[in-house]
Amino acid sequence: MGTSDDLAQRDVVLSFLGGQAKVQKTGMTFPQNMPEQAWERIGTNLRELVNSSAWWLGDWLLYGESAYGWRRYKEAIERTGLDYQTLRNYAWVARRFEQQRRRDSLSFAHHAEVTRLSPPEQDYWLRKAEQQKWSRNELRRAVRASLAVQSETADSAQADQAARDAEVAEQQEVPRLDTSAAAERRQQKVTTLTIELSAGQLDYYSKAAAAHGLSVDAWVTRVLETADRQTA
Template sequence: MRTVSARPAAGAGEPAQRDVVLSFVGSQTTVRKSGMVFPENLPERSWERIGSNLRELVNSSAWWLADWLIYGESTYGWRRYKEAIERTGLDYQTLRNYAWVARRFEHHRRRDALSFAHHAEVTRLSPPEQDYWLRKAEQQKWSRNELRRAVRASLAVQSGTAEEAAGGDEQQEVTRLPEPAAGKRRQKVTTLTIELSADQLDHCAKAAAAHGLPVDEWVARTLESAVAPTTERRTA
């Protein structure tokens, strides 16, 4: 977001802070790293507009951080995780989750009207299913939880289970996906969590970078190749 100006501000005996003027806030409101100071006569419309823009800023920051990490991964190799953790203060799992969502949505498929959390809800689906549900969520103005309930209801119908999609007393329409997305048998996905030391993670990251792959994909392929001979012997 564009910074119009920056000026130090300090009281008597207090360390200087950098006050900035953000384009969406204007010059009336003082913005600091540790807070915002509003004037007494700020119009209500201006206050509401600032809140809306702050919401968009929070949502966009997840995409920005994910794209930043992916760029570092593809450009600088295995060092990306260590540097990312140091720079952002986020842990490995959080960064990995951000990047995992971003990799499954090319920029042209991301919907500005929906939050990062909306996209995360449908990440495990196929691209046609993702587009279908995000388009429907945008049209119906669904919250993240409403989208989650609708997707779960549809998956329950497809799998033949009698699960109810939503908690509470509200009724949720169950939508079947259009062909061919609904006609394809969904592959069950299981999440495997592996605890690694810093040295082990560095070793895996180096090996993944040598193959031009992200760490999670390299690990998945390595495990798949390891169990393939066993599977072939059993089916022989």
């Protein structure tokens, strides 16, 4: 049984019942033959109460953060019996929306769907959801579809820009230096060497060159290059 203050506060919060239903901590009882419109009105108000309680808890947590620092979640968990992640989500959404930007006609869950967007985008999508009377799931689908289109457009623009950059770079490319072995040989200074040989030496060198499948001058050049490497 609650105190008189508890009962008075309960009466203020649930004044919409108008005496047509009775509440206690573990349930609600209704009179026989309650008019259907009265039953519907109670349901609507209960929905608003649940939606408001999320905002209330979020604002309560933000105040605790500002006034009492890091102890807020430890105390909040003990006071509410809610888990850390649930409380953190309430505070996150409440922080992202100043009270003047919250829309009474939309649920807390609607606002939670757009928390990661910029404030102008948040306002745009909430206004559209309000006008179209979207459910939370309808709002989620619309936002995700829009983000997917934006991503595809950005990827396409990025690819086009990369292609343009590559084309400009190709047009401005400085001719590459020919660093091949053939070019290197062409760049070397050519020196003519004259060697006088006797008939016997010429015959000997011709046979040695033929054994390697080379002409005499090619064989001599190879011998000189080998000697040069060995003395280097």
